[in-house]
Amino acid sequence: MSGSRVLLAYFSRPGENYFNGGRRRLTVGNTEVVAGMISRLIGCVVHRIEAADPYPDDYEPTVARNVREQNENARPAIANPPASIDGYDKILLGSPIWNVRAPMIMTTLVEGLDFSGKRSTRSRRTR
Structure with missing residues (x-):
């Protein structure tokens, strides 16, 4: 993506998360780890989305809150x-x-930004 200005906006939650097939308490959330990898590979501006009302540290209460927010x-x-x-x-x-x-916080993010003049592309998976 050289020559273009790239923004990577991400949301990640540390605490109890899935990790390698089980649950584990993480000091850095999984998505933040991936965002760091991407940033190092393509050299982009990174913006970490933070919830005004932080999600719980434990997994089950986070899942329950998320289900309520989706419903x-x-x-x-x-x-x-x-x-x-x-x-x-x-x-x-x-x-x-x-x-x-x-998570619904990503809908909050997308609805709050003006994507006028931006072009949508889809990632393609190969089998």
């Missing part, structure tokens, strides 16, 4: 939303997958 179509507040994405050619979004979808 209520909630928009959890972001403590530090990016001011603008105008200066970026490409925007990468990263998050965990909870209950088969991204």
Whole structure:
């Protein structure tokens, strides 16, 4: 992605998480680890999304909150939303997958940004 300005905005939760097929208490969330790898590989600006009301440290209460937020179509507040994405050619979004979808805080993020003039691309998986 050389020559283009890339923003990687991600949400990650440390604490009790799935790790290598089981649960483990992590000081750095899984998505943050992946965001760091991507950043080192492509040299992008990184913005960590933080919840205004932090998610619990334990896994089960986090899952319960997430299910409530999905059922209520909630928009959890972001403590530090990016001011603008105008200066970026490409925007990468990263998050965990909870209950088969991204947490609702990612919907808050996307709805709060102006993607006018941005082009959508899909990643392609090969088998």
